[in-house]
Amino acid sequence: MDNLRLIPTDKIIERLRYENPWWQSRQLPEAYAVMEKRLYFDLFYPFVKDKKIKRAVVLMGPRRVGKTVMLFHAIGELIKEKINPQQLLFVGIDNPIYVHLSLEDILHLCKEALKLQDLKGCYVFFDEIQYLKDWERHLKVLVDSYPDTKFIVSGSAAAALKWHSTESGAGRFTDFMLPPLTFQEYIHLKKMDHLMYEDHIYYGEKQLPYCLSRDVKALNKEFLHYLNFGGYPEVVLSEKIQGDMGRYVKNDIVDKVLLRDLPSLYGIKDVQELNRFFTYIAYNTGNEFSYETMSKESGIQKDTLKKYLEYLEAAFLIKVLNRVDINAKRLKRVTSFKVYLTNPSLRTALFSPMGETDAEMGNMVETAVLSQWMHRDNLDLTYARWKEGRNEGEVDLVLVDDKKFKPQWGVEIKWSNRYFEKPQELKSLLRFCTENKFSSALTTSIDAQGYQNVGGIQLTFLPSSIYTYNIGVITLKMKNV
Structure with missing residues (x-):
């Protein structure tokens, strides 16, 4: 955790709280709650919910087709289904504030922010995962280290994502492709x-x-x-x-x-x-x-x-x-x-x-x-x-x-x-x-x-x-x- 010194830990924790307003408010921000869901949501959500299979869900697709919104909609559904909002963690990896951190470091900070003992039963959403070098290696380790936690990630540098998630994520990742809007x-x-x-x-x-x-x-x-x-x-x-x-x-x-x-x-x-x-x-x-x-x-x-x-x-x-x-x-x-x-x-x-x-x-x-x-x-x-x-x-x-x-x-x-x-x-x-x-x-x-x-x-x-x-x-x- 040495490289954390670049940005004070409490600043990063502040950012995490800002990105996860439902920890306090216990509901999805209005801006996302009122948005119409894409019809593909009903296909995607069962993968998020499925805890029997120990796999991370990788939501892929071109830029601007609504992947981030779909992650928020999934969080909204989980809140509706009475999952404790403090077990829903969202992190936008494209924010430079996380640039020197591994996924594991970020998880530790989430635990600190929420005073959690462990991440049992948590759902962890990493948005724009392609900004993290070797993300698939990191993610594979997390899937193995936290068997009681569900990981859902999104990313749009599509070529790399597809290629990496098939190469190194064998058996650990489920790919879900979100295409541009259909007519x-x-x-x-x-x-x-x-x-x-x-x-x-x-x-x-x-x-x-x-x-x-x-x-x-x-x-x-x-x-x-x-x-x-x-x-x-x-x-x-x-x-x-x-x-x-x-x-x-x-x-x-x-x-x-x-x-x-x-x-x-x-x-x-x-x-x-x-x-x-x-x-x-x-x-x-x-x-x-x-x-x-x-x-x-x-x-x-x-x-x-x-x-x-x-x-x-x-x-x-x-x-x-x-x-x-x-x-x-x-x-x-x-x-x-x-x-x-x-x-x-x-x-x-x-x-x-x-x-x-x-x-x-x-x-x-x-x-x-x-x-x-x-x-x-x-x-x-x-x-x-x-x-x-x-x-x-x-x-x-x-x-x-x-x-x-x-x-x-x-x-x-x-x-x-x-x-x-x-x-x-x-x-x-x-x-x-x-x-x-x-x-x-x-x-x-x-x-x-x-x-x-x-x-x-x-x-x-x-x-x-x-x-x-x-x-x-x-x-x-x-x-x-």
Whole structure:
């Protein structure tokens, strides 16, 4: 404890009391108590409560998606469940006041602040754990040394967290991934659930439970707002931040993640080049790339590009989608691929908000759809592209069964009603269905909804906003199971 001399112990204890107002007030601060919980909270909280398994819970995710708020909501629930508020300890590791302390030192100070004999039955929350060097080693020791204490930590230098918690936390940590806000959660946070009702759609012969909208025009207005601002909970709820989205995201996401957190972990030397590269990708979200064209357009060596892509994907900023052919066979050499932002509103932040008739809308809607699917674990999502004679074909989203290597479905994502009127123009999708003996497929639109039959293939048309909403709904249901 020698290095404590830098800052007097009583100052640190004062800070701990300030961070844990419920020790005195016995309740969660009003600011957090009134905030709407994310729908993911109900999935997360059982891990916090579970004391049978001696594991720390590691809450991971990109910056600004609401991890700290989720920790406070967990504390609020525990207080409601009559856990003694003085057994709930919260520490924001990003505060420089703790910089020379180990987690063990901090725990001793908490005990001192509360005059506790031991930490039996306590819940300890460490926020922004990635600020502590070798955090996973420290945490593993605590899990072993304090078997009757529950540890919950959060962190956002995602690449490092994921990598470290799997490497060294085997058997000691449970990972929980909190993604950017889904469109379903966005509607829930804005208290617009009345726009939706439960019904069903037909997909070929199958009748599927599905949420539809009472007012697609109103839903589309929210959808456009979601594309521009919707990935971050606090942006959704604050018009002030929406007015200065660029600065908010630049300070918090771009500067911290691209320029600070991650380069140091991945040994990336040229931080400005990485930043330029990310901006180039954000502008072209949803486009197909090859290493050749990428290298030519960005002026960056191929090997460096590969490293940047891997790094941005590990940081939850992008998702790379690989290409398959018409039969969903993988190509021997990965020559081309698509890159999507994991959060459509990142693009707005770097450039400017879009209107619904802008040329980029198609790619942004695709980005939104893909960003909902990413919340599903272990899905082999791809896109199909092939050449037949002089003709090229492409299907936007194809799910491949990773055991049989056969496609399970194909979806065409459009921001247009034209194909509802002229379904025979969906040549690639129809060709894909014929080749793979599919009798049905799904296509999105602006607001056209219904069914069309072309040569024995039934096409289900749904507004993109409704489709995006439902991916979120179905994902949460699956995770709850």
